[in-house]
Amino acid sequence: MNTIDVTMALVIGGLFAVGFFLMLQRSLMRIVLGFILLGHGTNLLLLVAGGTPGRPPVPDGRIDDPAGTADPLPQAMALTAIVITFGLTAFLMALAYRSWRMTGHDEVRDDVEDRRIGTVRERAEAGSAADRETGGTAPGGER
Amino acid sequence: MLFLLAAYAAVAVAIPWWQPRLGRAVWAVASLVPLATVAWAGTRAARVLDGGEYRETLAWAPSLGLTVDLRLDPLSLLMLWVVAGVGALVLLYCRYYVERDAARQAALLLAFAGAMTGLVLADNVFVLYVFWELTTVASFLLIAGRGEEENERRAARQALLVTVAGGLVMLLGLVLLGWTAGTYRISAILADPPRGGAVSAAAVLVLIGAFAKSAQMPLHGWLPAAMVAPTPVSAYLHAAAMVKAGVYLVARLAPALAEVAPWRPMVLAVGLTTMVLAAWRALRATDLKLLLAYGTISELGLLVTLLGAGTRTAALAGAVMLLAHAAFKSALFLSVGILDHRAGTRDIRELSGVGRRMPVLFAVTALAAASMAGIPPLVGYLGKEAYFEAFLYGDARLDGHRQLTVVLVIGSALTVAYAARFVQGAFGGPPEGAARRAERPEAGFVAPVAVLAGAGLALGVGYAGTAALAAAYADAYPPGPHGPYELSLWHGFTPVLGLSALTLALGGLVHLGRRSLPVTALLPDAQRAFDRTIAAADRLALTVTRHTQVGSLPLYLVVLLTTVVVVPGAALAAGAPPLGSPLPWWSPVEPFLAVVVLTAAAAVVGTRHRLTGILLTGAVGYGVAGMFLVRGAPDLALTQFLVETMTLVVVVLVLRRMPARFSPGRTMTRVRLVRAAAAGAVGVLVTCFALVASAARTAPAISSGYAHRMEEAGAENIVNAIVVDFRALDTLGEISVLLVAAVGTVSLIRVGGRGDARTPGGGPGGPSPTAHWDEPVRTWLPGAPERPGGERSVLLEVATRLLFPSILVLSLFLLFSGHYGPGGGFAGGLVAGQALVLRYLVGGRADLGAAVRVPASVVTGSGMLLAAAVGTFPLLLGGVPLESTVVTLHPPVVGTVKFATSLFFDVGVYLLVVGVVLELLSAVGVSLGQDMAEADEAEATAEDEEQGGPR
Amino acid sequence: MTAVLPALPVLLPALGAGVPLLRLSRPVTRGLGVGVLAGVVGCGAALLVLADRHGPQTLRVGGWPAPLGITLVADRLSALLLTVSALVALAVLLFAVGQGVAEERRSSAVVFHPAYLVLVTGMSLAFLTGDLFNLFVAFEVMLAASYVLITLDGDENRTRAGMTYTIVSLTSSLLFLSLVALVYAATGTVTLAQLGARLAELPDGLRSALALLLLSVLGIKAAIVPLHFWLPDSYPTAPAPITAVFAALLTKVGVYALLRTQTLLFPRTGVWILLACTAIITMIVGILGALVQDDLNRLLSFTLVGHIGFMLFGLALFDTRGLTGTILYVVHHIVVQAALFLVAGLAVFRTETAALHRMAGRPRPGPLVVTLFVLPALSLSGVPPFSGFVAKLALLEAAVAQGTPAAYALAGTALLTSLLTLYAMTRVWTAAFMGRPPDRREAGPESPPGAGGDRPRGTRLMLAATAGMAATGVAVAVCAGPLARIGERAAEDLLHPREYRSAVLEGGER
Amino acid sequence: MSVLLDTVTAVLFPAGAAFCFLGALGLVRFPDTMSRLHAAAKAQTLGLVLVLVGASAQMPGRHAPALLLVALFQLFTAPITSQIIARTAYRTHGLDRNLLLGDALADRLARDGTPLGGPGRARPDEDAER
Amino acid sequence: MTLLYGITLTVIAVSGIVTLLRLVRGPLALDRIMALDVLVTMTIAATAVGSAARDDTTAIPVLVVLALLAFIGSVTAAHLIEKREGMR
Amino acid sequence: MTRSGNRRADRVLPALRHVPMIVWLWLLWILLWGATSAVILVGGLLVAVGVVLSFPLPAVLPGAVPEPLRIGRLLIHVLTDLVKSGCTVAWQVVRHGRRVSCGIIEVPLRVDSDLLIAAVAEFTTMSPGSVVVEIDRRRKRLYVHALPVRDRRDIAHRRAEVQAMERRIALAVGHRRGVEDPGPNPARPDDARDDP
Numbered sequence A: 001m002n003t004i005d006v007t008m009a010l011v012i013g014g015l016f017a018v019g020f021f022l023m024l025q026r027s028l029m030r031i032v033l034g035f036i037l038l039g040h041g042t043n044l045l046l047l048v049a050g051g052t053p054g055r056p057p058v059p060d061g062r063i064d065d066p067a068g069t070a071d072p073l074p075q076a077m078a079l080t081a082i083v084i085t086f087g088l089t090a091f092l093m094a095l096a097y098r099s100w101r102m103t104g105h106d107e108v109r110d111d112v113e114d115r116r117i118g119t120v121r122e123r124a125e126a127g128s129a130a131d132r133e134t135g136g137t138a139p140g141g142e143r
Numbered sequence B: 001m002l003f004l005l006a007a008y009a010a011v012a013v014a015i016p017w018w019q020p021r022l023g024r025a026v027w028a029v030a031s032l033v034p035l036a037t038v039a040w041a042g043t044r045a046a047r048v049l050d051g052g053e054y055r056e057t058l059a060w061a062p063s064l065g066l067t068v069d070l071r072l073d074p075l076s077l078l079m080l081w082v083v084a085g086v087g088a089l090v091l092l093y094c095r096y097y098v099e100r101d102a103a104r105q106a107a108l109l110l111a112f113a114g115a116m117t118g119l120v121l122a123d124n125v126f127v128l129y130v131f132w133e134l135t136t137v138a139s140f141l142l143i144a145g146r147g148e149e150e151n152e153r154r155a156a157r158q159a160l161l162v163t164v165a166g167g168l169v170m171l172l173g174l175v176l177l178g179w180t181a182g183t184y185r186i187s188a189i190l191a192d193p194p195r196g197g198a199v200s201a202a203a204v205l206v207l208i209g210a211f212a213k214s215a216q217m218p219l220h221g222w223l224p225a226a227m228v229a230p231t232p233v234s235a236y237l238h239a240a241a242m243v244k245a246g247v248y249l250v251a252r253l254a255p256a257l258a259e260v261a262p263w264r265p266m267v268l269a270v271g272l273t274t275m276v277l278a279a280w281r282a283l284r285a286t287d288l289k290l291l292l293a294y295g296t297i298s299e300l301g302l303l304v305t306l307l308g309a310g311t312r313t314a315a316l317a318g319a320v321m322l323l324a325h326a327a328f329k330s331a332l333f334l335s336v337g338i339l340d341h342r343a344g345t346r347d348i349r350e351l352s353g354v355g356r357r358m359p360v361l362f363a364v365t366a367l368a369a370a371s372m373a374g375i376p377p378l379v380g381y382l383g384k385e386a387y388f389e390a391f392l393y394g395d396a397r398l399d400g401h402r403q404l405t406v407v408l409v410i411g412s413a414l415t416v417a418y419a420a421r422f423v424q425g426a427f428g429g430p431p432e433g434a435a436r437r438a439e440r441p442e443a444g445f446v447a448p449v450a451v452l453a454g455a456g457l458a459l460g461v462g463y464a465g466t467a468a469l470a471a472a473y474a475d476a477y478p479p480g481p482h483g484p485y486e487l488s489l490w491h492g493f494t495p496v497l498g499l500s501a502l503t504l505a506l507g508g509l510v511h512l513g514r515r516s517l518p519v520t521a522l523l524p525d526a527q528r529a530f531d532r533t534i535a536a537a538d539r540l541a542l543t544v545t546r547h548t549q550v551g552s553l554p555l556y557l558v559v560l561l562t563t564v565v566v567v568p569g570a571a572l573a574a575g576a577p578p579l580g581s582p583l584p585w586w587s588p589v590e591p592f593l594a595v596v597v598l599t600a601a602a603a604v605v606g607t608r609h610r611l612t613g614i615l616l617t618g619a620v621g622y623g624v625a626g627m628f629l630v631r632g633a634p635d636l637a638l639t640q641f642l643v644e645t646m647t648l649v650v651v652v653l654v655l656r657r658m659p660a661r662f663s664p665g666r667t668m669t670r671v672r673l674v675r676a677a678a679a680g681a682v683g684v685l686v687t688c689f690a691l692v693a694s695a696a697r698t699a700p701a702i703s704s705g706y707a708h709r710m711e712e713a714g715a716e717n718i719v720n721a722i723v724v725d726f727r728a729l730d731t732l733g734e735i736s737v738l739l740v741a742a743v744g745t746v747s748l749i750r751v752g753g754r755g756d757a758r759t760p761g762g763g764p765g766g767p768s769p770t771a772h773w774d775e776p777v778r779t780w781l782p783g784a785p786e787r788p789g790g791e792r793s794v795l796l797e798v799a800t801r802l803l804f805p806s807i808l809v810l811s812l813f814l815l816f817s818g819h820y821g822p823g824g825g826f827a828g829g830l831v832a833g834q835a836l837v838l839r840y841l842v843g844g845r846a847d848l849g850a851a852v853r854v855p856a857s858v859v860t861g862s863g864m865l866l867a868a869a870v871g872t873f874p875l876l877l878g879g880v881p882l883e884s885t886v887v888t889l890h891p892p893v894v895g896t897v898k899f900a901t902s903l904f905f906d907v908g909v910y911l912l913v914v915g916v917v918l919e920l921l922s923a924v925g926v927s928l929g930q931d932m933a934e935a936d937e938a939e940a941t942a943e944d945e946e947q948g949g950p951r
Numbered sequence C: 001m002t003a004v005l006p007a008l009p010v011l012l013p014a015l016g017a018g019v020p021l022l023r024l025s026r027p028v029t030r031g032l033g034v035g036v037l038a039g040v041v042g043c044g045a046a047l048l049v050l051a052d053r054h055g056p057q058t059l060r061v062g063g064w065p066a067p068l069g070i071t072l073v074a075d076r077l078s079a080l081l082l083t084v085s086a087l088v089a090l091a092v093l094l095f096a097v098g099q100g101v102a103e104e105r106r107s108s109a110v111v112f113h114p115a116y117l118v119l120v121t122g123m124s125l126a127f128l129t130g131d132l133f134n135l136f137v138a139f140e141v142m143l144a145a146s147y148v149l150i151t152l153d154g155d156e157n158r159t160r161a162g163m164t165y166t167i168v169s170l171t172s173s174l175l176f177l178s179l180v181a182l183v184y185a186a187t188g189t190v191t192l193a194q195l196g197a198r199l200a201e202l203p204d205g206l207r208s209a210l211a212l213l214l215l216s217v218l219g220i221k222a223a224i225v226p227l228h229f230w231l232p233d234s235y236p237t238a239p240a241p242i243t244a245v246f247a248a249l250l251t252k253v254g255v256y257a258l259l260r261t262q263t264l265l266f267p268r269t270g271v272w273i274l275l276a277c278t279a280i281i282t283m284i285v286g287i288l289g290a291l292v293q294d295d296l297n298r299l300l301s302f303t304l305v306g307h308i309g310f311m312l313f314g315l316a317l318f319d320t321r322g323l324t325g326t327i328l329y330v331v332h333h334i335v336v337q338a339a340l341f342l343v344a345g346l347a348v349f350r351t352e353t354a355a356l357h358r359m360a361g362r363p364r365p366g367p368l369v370v371t372l373f374v375l376p377a378l379s380l381s382g383v384p385p386f387s388g389f390v391a392k393l394a395l396l397e398a399a400v401a402q403g404t405p406a407a408y409a410l411a412g413t414a415l416l417t418s419l420l421t422l423y424a425m426t427r428v429w430t431a432a433f434m435g436r437p438p439d440r441r442e443a444g445p446e447s448p449p450g451a452g453g454d455r456p457r458g459t460r461l462m463l464a465a466t467a468g469m470a471a472t473g474v475a476v477a478v479c480a481g482p483l484a485r486i487g488e489r490a491a492e493d494l495l496h497p498r499e500y501r502s503a504v505l506e507g508g509e510r
Numbered sequence D: 001m002s003v004l005l006d007t008v009t010a011v012l013f014p015a016g017a018a019f020c021f022l023g024a025l026g027l028v029r030f031p032d033t034m035s036r037l038h039a040a041a042k043a044q045t046l047g048l049v050l051v052l053v054g055a056s057a058q059m060p061g062r063h064a065p066a067l068l069l070v071a072l073f074q075l076f077t078a079p080i081t082s083q084i085i086a087r088t089a090y091r092t093h094g095l096d097r098n099l100l101l102g103d104a105l106a107d108r109l110a111r112d113g114t115p116l117g118g119p120g121r122a123r124p125d126e127d128a129e130r
Numbered sequence E: 001m002t003l004l005y006g007i008t009l010t011v012i013a014v015s016g017i018v019t020l021l022r023l024v025r026g027p028l029a030l031d032r033i034m035a036l037d038v039l040v041t042m043t044i045a046a047t048a049v050g051s052a053a054r055d056d057t058t059a060i061p062v063l064v065v066l067a068l069l070a071f072i073g074s075v076t077a078a079h080l081i082e083k084r085e086g087m088r
Numbered sequence F: 001m002t003r004s005g006n007r008r009a010d011r012v013l014p015a016l017r018h019v020p021m022i023v024w025l026w027l028l029w030i031l032l033w034g035a036t037s038a039v040i041l042v043g044g045l046l047v048a049v050g051v052v053l054s055f056p057l058p059a060v061l062p063g064a065v066p067e068p069l070r071i072g073r074l075l076i077h078v079l080t081d082l083v084k085s086g087c088t089v090a091w092q093v094v095r096h097g098r099r100v101s102c103g104i105i106e107v108p109l110r111v112d113s114d115l116l117i118a119a120v121a122e123f124t125t126m127s128p129g130s131v132v133v134e135i136d137r138r139r140k141r142l143y144v145h146a147l148p149v150r151d152r153r154d155i156a157h158r159r160a161e162v163q164a165m166e167r168r169i170a171l172a173v174g175h176r177r178g179v180e181d182p183g184p185n186p187a188r189p190d191d192a193r194d195d196p
């Protein structure tokens, strides 16, 4: 029997889709939001895919049949995951803030060195400089 | 034998320390080690030549087949003498030659000699490879020298890459050979040679390595280039010793592999081609070293041919030629070194008349050259006789031996020609120019040349000794059809003698007619081939890297997600496990919550306001918390609510200092579609995966076991018991994350060190005129009066004054009640944190300081310390870490108090969380309004950019 | 006393992480870090000896038996990697203290040390835990610390790199957590020792999908192509010691997790073609990337990616020899990569640039630095007799022993990669350590690292730490025999985890 | 006793739910932020309090006071939020002046010579404009 | 009684969805803050009903926490808006 | 009185001012636990005292003796008001919706205490149909956004309602002077200071 129901599966799938779509943006703030949503998604997944739903796993003064009690282990794991996600969210926010302070935006720009290597002409110039120094076999230069 | 290697290593390492004191004497000291080797080998020679052998073994990594097996047999002995003998002479010669970096060069030369010694003694294929590569490295270092000149670096690198490439191929061959033979011991492989297809492959691979090392065509290009090295290095490494390593390997393995399919054709084809073409090339060289280098390649071709041919006579000839070549070629190189050193040039066109200026040198050089040309009674002649014999009367295994003999004759004739060209070019002509200025070399400078040249004569005249040495190796083969060939200066008038004479005559003719030789380079330009290969590799590298490493994070993530979707997704789709029969929902409330969650989440995508984004995300969080409640997880819901509020607070506090809207990025529709597709695919995958996985469950969850253990854990709330007791290690990790995240957040936000500056709220428009109206008259919060009136509110301050203690009591309740109901240290800590947030928000930084008079980091640190200490404490009592005990106390008045010691762990968590909140507040905690002007500017800029169109 | 040994590598740094926050004096903080790490090294070594003699050392944390509680397991593999990693962490800490990275600014004194110790906590936990969810937590602990370290005192470039690194790592963490959820959904347990049997009962499609999801997730952490892009864009920007510890340890923990989980949870027989292809691509793409780099640290980072392929090589073969090779390679690579990044740090510290084409024009580092570079560089290239050779040899033998086309393809690629590594190393060598020294010093270095005042002192400690690493690399080669034997036994353990399972699941109750 | 409690619940639950719904409706229907605040803070709070009292009637005796505590806290904190939002809305032009019969505060500010800058309409953010 | 709980819960749930409209539409951030606040109130109400229906008291601490602390987020967010808009 | 007695009184009296808060916190603790075992009672007292001592804050005293009867009446009034005006607002939602009319009313207050003004604002905002927009503490005025407001009479009526609420609150906490005072007096001292 599935421990997960269709509604939950859809919610989780939806959160993953939206969350990852946001993670794929360049603005770090959007990425933070995406990360938070994904955190919700994974925690839900952990909870609902992990165990049977039921009464809270707190005996509450009564002796319940264990069958009707929710699985406590995924709850404990999700609890840990929530906390971790929270800490990292704060850190990401700080990163966004720092980026904004240093560059005036919080976008994840492309890597400069990669771009440099990717641009043949620039590379050729740098390469020829490297050639002179390092032995003539530096790549890419049109000799 | 091990002590020999140790001696080489030790002296090589010690030389840089000795050199400043020893000065030029360092060379003499260095040469002692190879001299000792020669002597040592001499003492062992009798038994070895008698068919005996010496073995030593040192275990290294036997399970990998790596055992330092050393063995002294006739071939090793021969090589050892060559290596150590020439080595000693070269080192002595260096005393006069080397001007600078003496310590480095002496150490390297000695290290090289040691490596060669190890190489020829190795009886394990891997040990052989080890020393093989060590010689390569030494060669690289010696060629590169200081590497100040471009061509030095280039030549060194070329030599390194080519020989290492060959070596790697060879390594694979050796592994294959050893694996097939079932042993990596060379003597064992020779004793019981393996057969089969794998062995053929191994033979080819090994030969490629040997060819690269011995500069066989077409892998020879590095050797001429390596002539930039100092001449003693050329003499030793690139004539006498290192390049012989490949030849040695061929000689070593030929008894076992000569009959394996492609061995003999390969050896003969490559060896003879190399011999002829390189000799031809030598005729055109004007640089004496280059001439010798091509000559060396040619001779190596001959040696490969002879030693790889796999017949007794050929092997005998090869062994003799090996000795001969070592003697004459190093003598010639050293001679060129003297010329270069004294005349300042080694160009044939500039040297003239040196012979008259330096007659002794001329004489000994001529003697060496004569040996190279194969003029009796020198050892070169002995060898030539033997190899003509081997091919002319070779057994059936030397297929097409007549044609091969013709090639040999041509090659030998060309050798005669370039020998003549060398002598003529170096010493001939009337004295002029450089030669006239040249200073005569000291006797000690010429002595090594003389000794080597004399050795050629001695080995020729004393052919019996030479024969004994060579035959001891060659006897590994069965004698040919005409019985064992004996070395001799005179076999009578035989066709072989005729061929010898023919080579001399032809060689002389070629030399005389050298001016009318065609200028075509029959040899392919290996240099260009190497350069092109390197350039191609670089181009490939550039192309691949340019197309993979594009530097764009979103693209990386798309690739990543696509991989995650495609790889497991394909397996899932292919296996198509059942989806099960899931319920539409667990509780009818779920669909409503689902609508809230999904709508809010979707709305996050659309918004361009940061604050709106976080508010909508908060709604998602509340919805998820609702789901937690519905599914019977109040602990989760509680934590989720608290975290949601705290996240909102932290984000908003940071947002305070950032622009209101997202940076206006323009993304192409196509890109957006790709992103949406990737993200959507992950969503679909997760949905299906979750359904499939939960449908597949057969075994009951292990968590049913917890309920029975609650008594032992001293708790009622299973989730809390798991968190602080059963799986407290998770929690310890979790708080470590929190700790480090908080610490990192603080360090990130306190950038530039101007975090404390306080600007009274007010940008262009200033605060609202009503802002200061609700400033309270009385002090309700100790620190609040330090804030400007415009930021105060009587309602908030009074309410905070009333609520703050209540919230703290609530937090303590949650801390202590966690064992019995929803709560625990984390939730409690967050509640207390909220109380502090409230104080900060309403009373400002000063009031937060008044509330908590301990630095935030101290609270965090003590929380962490307490939790970890509670975990460690049971160790002192002989328990296990993180163990919890139920303690029952009977204090007066109260009666019985029962609690689990894991409560203290929870207290640590509580403290840590409070500390973390404090850290976050202190990080973002600058008075409201700080940086607002900056934020505004940034936003204005962004707006301008937006209006200005895409960047 | 030995019974609690497995917990100490986790608890000691966790305890130590809280202390620096209490605002103690610098010497105390430093001494504490060094002491804690030395303790971890000691524990690791003791565990290695015990595990090798008496089988897996287990510890039920909190006294709870396996499926209910978390059991720490130190078997040969985890103890070996723990010891080596802790040793590297110790050397890097000394280097960092020497360079002043740990205390560049006053405020970061309370950042570096806690973060570094938390990093070690996570690493130790990852090696020792016998629980899938706890493994996730361990990764998070390690990664959270690494996020902080990589952005430490960051300029614009470092912040950007930190973003890439953090976001990719977070993505992988989220996927990992989802995987844990799915595994629990399907099996109802997260204890590794129990999972193998329960996973075996699942439908094939689900089982292999889980295996591949795990591979993908850990592949991100281990920087397997095509999941590697983040690494060369982020690692090189961090301060040298941090790059060193990241390069040496973080990816290796990913590889370790891959080894552990794939063998324990998804055992298979015969060569794993998909992983073999991945290994080949990883080697090629990684090393080709290194060839075009001008930045020393980036170049080294790309070689790191390429050499991850070697570690996958052995796992792809999925037999004792292959795994032995992988284990040896991991050990070798941890040490050597750390040494290389440290010596790169030294070179950059002295020449004040990381760009090869600029380095050539700078005063050359002394012969000691050259030697310190040469040893690990040759070792990385697999030149004998250094450690890289031994590890590579083990892999080659494994491939030849298996004799399948895939195995030969792997072997061939490995050899080619070795060659190209050597090529890359010679480029560094000739650019950074050779060439004509400039006649006059260039005016105005572009980025003076560290405070000028106490540089000589710092440099000495840095040199000592680097030399220690290089010496450790040599020691790995010298001790190849015992290492190979332990590696082989560890590989046997991996392939036949009966002992591991019974050590975790059976035995004393509380 | 149980019947009495059940009756209380049976009355209070629908009433509370109705107020909840009306509050939500007001949130949607009312034209400006300030008037929505009434719906949000008032009808909602009332609805909640009714529901809480209804629920506490069903709870075991020792837990019933806790639910009343919830009501108490909600009654205490809801006005605070409302006041802050109202204040902010006014200061940031978040109200529709066309709906106002009179604005004593604006008059007061005018008398003080410190009028709140800018004319009437609320300024929606772009999300709504699109 | 079950029907009563069902109806009550449904009405509250529908109210929640209605509130969601305001949350999504805004137009002011203040509206959203308010809507979020109302959503929390609804959550408390629904949880209380659910607790009564399931005879389950474990959610009470959650309710107390929500009632006492949810306003902090709203106040913080409102502060932000005032600081931003107040300058114009 | 001796000097030492004086000093003790100096210490005891301020401590006594915190008793109401301690009692409330204790009560809160007991209510939260929902139990009255000895452990909880003693623990609660410890917690309450501990919190008050560890986080010192100025005492909250109404400035006079509260009258329980009037407090009860106030609560009843508030609750009925809540229901009454809750219905009003609800009716507005249903009936008028988008065309609701409102106004901002100035309400001068007579009490001159932070606490009481805050309380008036709180209760005013709590009661449906009125939200306090601004509090002018010095001039003792509330600006109330009221709904529905159709004419001047409504305005006066709402103002009177708020002032009635003010009076009830002041009386409930036994604070007669503020209420009896004829009009706003900005110079009036703070309630804390006029406390004997």
Ligand code: NA
Residues within 6 Å of the ligand: B347, B348, B349, B350, B351, B352, B424, B425, B426, B427, B428, B429
């Ligand atoms: Na000449």
Ligand code: NA
Residues within 6 Å of the ligand: B770, B771, B772, B773, B774, B775, B789, B790, B791, B792, B793, B794
């Ligand atoms: Na104010």
